[in-house]
Amino acid sequence: MKKALMIVGIVAVILIVAAVVLYCSVYRLAQKPPDNNPAFYISETMPESTLPTLVCAGDSITHDRVSHNYVDMVAERLAGDADVVNAGINGELAWNVLMRSDEIIACDPEFVTILIGTNDANGSLDEVKAQAQIKEMGLPQAPTREWYTENLVELCEKLIAYTDARIALLSLPPINEDMDHEAYARAEEYSLVIEEVADDLGLTYLPLNEAMGAFLEEAGADPAIGYEDQTNVMYIGIFKHFVLKQGFEEIAAANGCYLITDTLHLSETGADIVADLIEEFVREYLPKSGE
Numbered sequence: 001m002k003k004a005l006m007i008v009g010i011v012a013v014i015l016i017v018a019a020v021v022l023y024c025s026v027y028r029l030a031q032k033p034p035d036n037n038p039a040f041y042i043s044e045t046m047p048e049s050t051l052p053t054l055v056c057a058g059d060s061i062t063h064d065r066v067s068h069n070y071v072d073m074v075a076e077r078l079a080g081d082a083d084v085v086n087a088g089i090n091g092e093l094a095w096n097v098l099m100r101s102d103e104i105i106a107c108d109p110e111f112v113t114i115l116i117g118t119n120d121a122n123g124s125l126d127e128v129k130a131q132a133q134i135k136e137m138g139l140p141q142a143p144t145r146e147w148y149t150e151n152l153v154e155l156c157e158k159l160i161a162y163t164d165a166r167i168a169l170l171s172l173p174p175i176n177e178d179m180d181h182e183a184y185a186r187a188e189e190y191s192l193v194i195e196e197v198a199d200d201l202g203l204t205y206l207p208l209n210e211a212m213g214a215f216l217e218e219a220g221a222d223p224a225i226g227y228e229d230q231t232n233v234m235y236i237g238i239f240k241h242f243v244l245k246q247g248f249e250e251i252a253a254a255n256g257c258y259l260i261t262d263t264l265h266l267s268e269t270g271a272d273i274v275a276d277l278i279e280e281f282v283r284e285y286l287p288k289s290g291e
Contacts, residue, residue: 062088
């Protein structure tokens with residue numbers, strides 16, 4: 001009996017250790033900086049390149065590790081016409097991007113796109129999420145719409161002052177695909193803020209929220225997951241992607257979704273909509289073939 005209990009204990013310890021090792025490995029993969037991040041671009045690509053530079057700034061939706069990589073899609077489409085830099089970092093709010101905006105400026109960009117605010121909106125929906133964001137992201141206060149607006153304006157004004165870049169603000173992807181949910185409406189509300197800021201500062205506005213909303217309405221979105229499932233579904237999705245090697249399109253489909261895999265991040269179809277808007281924005285100002 002004692003021997004059997006000892007074996008069970010040893011097996012339990014082995015399983016716990018294996019789970020911890022797996023978690024740490026997946027976490028490192030999820031947090032790994034994008035290959036074409038600002039530091040890499042400045043040190044490796046920038047000294048030799050003569051192409052115009054596009055910097056895509058944002059959070060995990062841009063970072064690409066836990067969301068389909070729209071930045072690489074844009075880079076592939078603009079190959080030979082522009083360098084594309086991924087300035088996305090998981091979990092960030094507008095305040096975080098403002099705090100590290102010097103790295104965007106240092107890239108001397110001709111174009112900047114900003115897709116930020118999903119975490120601001122998400123944190124404003126739930127006090128528990130807000131407190132977690134304060135701790136994990138080093139925020140000086142809880143996220144609010146007013147504070148988000150202040151940070152977005154300050155970020156844009158700083159980029160206007162210290163770069164010659166053409167700047168485009170993207171409205172937010174939906175937060176979950178239940179079009180009747182408060183979280184979905186909150187992403188729409190923050191998108192209106194983005195549109196107003198772009199209009200006030202004379203920047204380009206890219207209507208991502210509107211394009212995705214039209215897609216979901218036409219598709220008759222009826223997700224199998226709800227906003228309340230966010231945390232569990234997110235970690236399951238990360239496990240499926242990094243351990244089971246599933247693509248984000250497959251993960252979204254398993255959750256009954258089209259554009260959003262886990263209430264926050266993008267499927268390949270969702271990323272394609274983002275890439276379309278950004279490519280169109282940049283190509284409007286690039287020299288046409290033969291010019």
